[in-house]
Structure formats: C-alpha cells, structure tokens
Amino acid sequence: MTQTEDHLYIDRILQGDHEAYAFLVNKYQRMAYTVALKIMRNVEDAEDTAQESFIKAFQKIHSFKKDSKFSTWLYTIVYRTAVYNLRKNRISTEQIDEDITQNRSIDNENPFEKELNQEAQIIHIKKAIDSLPKLDSLLVTLFYINENSITEIQEITGLSVSNIKVKLYRARKKIKKQLITIVASK
Amino acid sequence: MENKIIKLIKKVDLDSPSMEFTDAVMEQLSMDIESKLRSDNLFVSVREEMKKTDLKEEFTNSVLLNINLSQSKIKLRPIIKKSSGMIFAVVIMVLIILSFLVKGETSSTIHTKTNDLYFISDLINNSPKNISILFICIITVSILLWIDFMINHKIFKGNF
Structure with missing residues (x-):
C-alpha cells in the first residue's frame, strides 16, 4: 500500500506535478535525516546532507525503477551523499568506520x-x-x-x-x- | 538480556530534522528548476519568441470593435425579388379594391349584378367569418412582404 502510494506520487512528479514531491519529503525526512546524522554526527551537516539528498533524488527520479522501494533508493542516495560530504571534509571512508572510539x-x-x-x-x-x-x-x-x-x-x-x-x-x-x-x- | 536490548532498540525514535525541512527542500527545488529553465537555451528562445508574438492587451477590444462595425454594415436581403414585390403590390391593391366592392354588394343582390365578383361574394356569403379572417391574413402578409421589398430596394428613403 505504502509502496503503491509512493509510486502514485512519483507518477505525478514525472507528469510535471513538482508539488507532489512534498509528500515524499514529509514521509521520509526523519529516516533520511537519521541516516545522515549517523554518518555526519552533526545536526546541521546532517540536515544539509538530507536536503541535498532529497534534491538529488528529485533530479534522478526518472531513473527510479518502480520494482524497488522508493525509501531504499532514497536512503542509498542519502548514505552516499553523507559519505561523499564526509570525504570532502577529508575524512576517509575507513575513518568513518573507525574514527569513533x-x-x-x-x-x-x-x-x-x-x-x-x-x-x-x-x-x-x-x-x-x-x-x-x-x-x-x-x-x-x-x-x-x-x-x-x-x-x-x-x-x-x-x-x-x-x-x-x-x-x-x-x-x-x-x-x-x-x-x-x-x-x-x- | 540481548532480546530485551533488541526490543528496546526497536522502541527508539528516529531523529527529526527542523520543522522547515520540507519547505526548505521544496524551495531549493523550485530555485533549481527555475535556474535550469533559465539556462536552457531552447526554453529561453521559446520564451523570447512568445514575448514577441504576445498579443497586446487591447487585442480583444479591437476585435470586438471590428465585429460591431462589420455587424452595422450587414446588408439586409429582401425576402422577395423586385418583380415579386410588384406582383404583391398589385395583388394587394386588387384585393383591397375588391374587398370594398364586395362589402358594398353583400347587402343587395350580388349574384345577379356582378358576375365577375361571383366567386368572391359566394365565398363571403357562405362562410363570412372564416373568409374575412383568411382575407385579412393574406392582406397582412402581403403588406409586410411589400414593405420589406420597399425598404430593401430603397424605395423608402427614410431610416428604418
């Protein structure tokens, strides 16, 4: 049901109704933010990363395959964006795993x-x-x-x-x- | 204990971003879309073209004005032709004259005195009410057609 609902909104977005994206942002913002926060460990950076991820997801939504879950696809983007942003801050991937005591x-x-x-x-x-x-x-x-x-x-x-x-x-x-x-x- | 820990972990709530999160994302998206459109050469050229061919505000008014003018110039077409009009005029005149003649004769001996008017007088004598109504209708229609003909052939010069 949830997946079908997501797909309905994705169809609307693909048809040019950009405002329909607000529904998906509202629905997944907490988990996206949580994923970002786990990686970034900083509230502001996490929020920026989550927002950036949502925008990336919107830009690539035409490439989203409907046989998978939108949430999984979105969290992949969030995770990769968070890791990339950390790397930009000169923290290597290895450190992500090990830098916390x-x-x-x-x-x-x-x-x-x-x-x-x-x-x-x-x-x-x-x-x-x-x-x-x-x-x-x-x-x-x-x-x-x-x-x-x-x-x-x-x-x-x-x-x-x-x-x-x-x-x-x-x-x-x-x-x-x-x-x-x-x-x-x- | 491990199971209890797992149960407790499942009860942990997710972190929440700021209240303006969705608005911020949607605003960024709008800006992104707008800037992409602006950088799209095709879109810009189409928009410029549309500006050039944009209709002026007074377009509708000028069209309506032209319609009004053209409506005022519409020529009236006569229902009947000139020759038919003349025939109607003659018929009307004849009928009017005959009606006067018949009325004068009905009280006396019309059958014996005027054989030419026999059919008319007979009609009137046999069914006076129906005939008089029919007669008035014919005259009225004929007069109207004749007036129409007169107007459209500018025989009357007044403004109607």
Missing part, C-alpha cells in the same frame, strides 16, 4: 535510576547506539528501528550481507556492554 563511555551526567523505567532505558539505548562507530550506528538504525531487510541495507550501504550481519552482531554486543558499564558504574 570503540567503547566510548556514555556520559554519566544522568545516572541510572535504581529501577529504570522504560523511557529512561530507551534514552540510554539511544545514547549507546549513538556512541557506536558511525556505520554500526547506521546499520542498527536501519535494521532494528527502520526495519529494513539485510538486502535493502546491502543496497543502501554497498556492504556485503555477511559484513552487515557481523557488524550488527558486534553492535549489539557493544550496546550490551555499554549498558552493563552504566549499570556497574551506578
């Missing part, structure tokens, strides 16, 4: 409650995800939060299926470790 500690300004409610747990989980290396953080967001399939993530990031699975496994371990550290420090 492997076990960055979560700031302890907000100590754990003795009995954490779910809201607080989610906040700490979010912090743990954000503390992951950029690519791991992106993979966790795509796979668990946005519920993209491994194949879709492969399409978006260009990573192999096995590499994605390994990274997801490691990411889970890191998050778990982070949480244990927080609880222990408490």
Whole structure:
C-alpha cells in the first residue's frame, strides 16, 4: 500500500506535478535525516546532507525503477551523499568506520535510576547506539528501528550481507556492554 | 538480556530534522528548476519568441470593435425579388379594391349584378367569418412582404 502510494506520487512528479514531491519529503525526512546524522554526527551537516539528498533524488527520479522501494533508493542516495560530504571534509571512508572510539563511555551526567523505567532505558539505548562507530550506528538504525531487510541495507550501504550481519552482531554486543558499564558504574 | 536490548532498540525514535525541512527542500527545488529553465537555451528562445508574438492587451477590444462595425454594415436581403414585390403590390391593391366592392354588394343582390365578383361574394356569403379572417391574413402578409421589398430596394428613403 505504502509502496503503491509512493509510486502514485512519483507518477505525478514525472507528469510535471513538482508539488507532489512534498509528500515524499514529509514521509521520509526523519529516516533520511537519521541516516545522515549517523554518518555526519552533526545536526546541521546532517540536515544539509538530507536536503541535498532529497534534491538529488528529485533530479534522478526518472531513473527510479518502480520494482524497488522508493525509501531504499532514497536512503542509498542519502548514505552516499553523507559519505561523499564526509570525504570532502577529508575524512576517509575507513575513518568513518573507525574514527569513533570503540567503547566510548556514555556520559554519566544522568545516572541510572535504581529501577529504570522504560523511557529512561530507551534514552540510554539511544545514547549507546549513538556512541557506536558511525556505520554500526547506521546499520542498527536501519535494521532494528527502520526495519529494513539485510538486502535493502546491502543496497543502501554497498556492504556485503555477511559484513552487515557481523557488524550488527558486534553492535549489539557493544550496546550490551555499554549498558552493563552504566549499570556497574551506578 | 540481548532480546530485551533488541526490543528496546526497536522502541527508539528516529531523529527529526527542523520543522522547515520540507519547505526548505521544496524551495531549493523550485530555485533549481527555475535556474535550469533559465539556462536552457531552447526554453529561453521559446520564451523570447512568445514575448514577441504576445498579443497586446487591447487585442480583444479591437476585435470586438471590428465585429460591431462589420455587424452595422450587414446588408439586409429582401425576402422577395423586385418583380415579386410588384406582383404583391398589385395583388394587394386588387384585393383591397375588391374587398370594398364586395362589402358594398353583400347587402343587395350580388349574384345577379356582378358576375365577375361571383366567386368572391359566394365565398363571403357562405362562410363570412372564416373568409374575412383568411382575407385579412393574406392582406397582412402581403403588406409586410411589400414593405420589406420597399425598404430593401430603397424605395423608402427614410431610416428604418
């Protein structure tokens, strides 16, 4: 249904109704921004990158193949644009994966409650995800939060299926470790 | 514990861009489209051409004025020709004269005195009401046709 709806709007855009694109921007802006933010790690840069990606997507919309999901196609553009923008800032692709400290500690300004409610747990989980290396953080967001399939993530990031699975496994371990550290420090 | 972590991860909300995000994208797109159109030589040349051939504002008014003028010059065509008009005129005159003559005779012995007018008087005597109505209609139509003929052949010089 969602895919069909997207295709209807894409048809309208292809017929010259540019305003129809606002629907797609509204619908996917949060995920596009989140993907950009995972790579850029900067709110302003992430928003610029997301906007740039939407414009690129609009310009290339005639090349979009309707047998695939618009969202996957869009996130691929967002991911590549974010990586490209980082490279422009003289940060290599390798660094994207490695520049964040492997076990960055979560700031302890907000100590754990003795009995954490779910809201607080989610906040700490979010912090743990954000503390992951950029690519791991992106993979966790795509796979668990946005519920993209491994194949879709492969399409978006260009990573192999096995590499994605390994990274997801490691990411889970890191998050778990982070949480244990927080609880222990408490 | 790992399953619980996964469940919690799924509950994490996505980040949100600023409120003006969509507007900003759409504005950039509009500017992009506009600038592309401006840089498109074909589009520019077509636009220039359209400006040259653009109709003036008073175009409609001038057309309407011409229509009014041409309408005022439309010539009236007569329904009947000149010869037919003359025949009608004669017929009308004859009928009028006859009507006067017949009226004068109907009260007395028309059958014996005027044989030429026998058919008319007979008609009138047999069905006076119907005949008089028919007679008036014929005269009226004839008069109208005759007036039309007179006007269109400029026999009357007045403005009608």
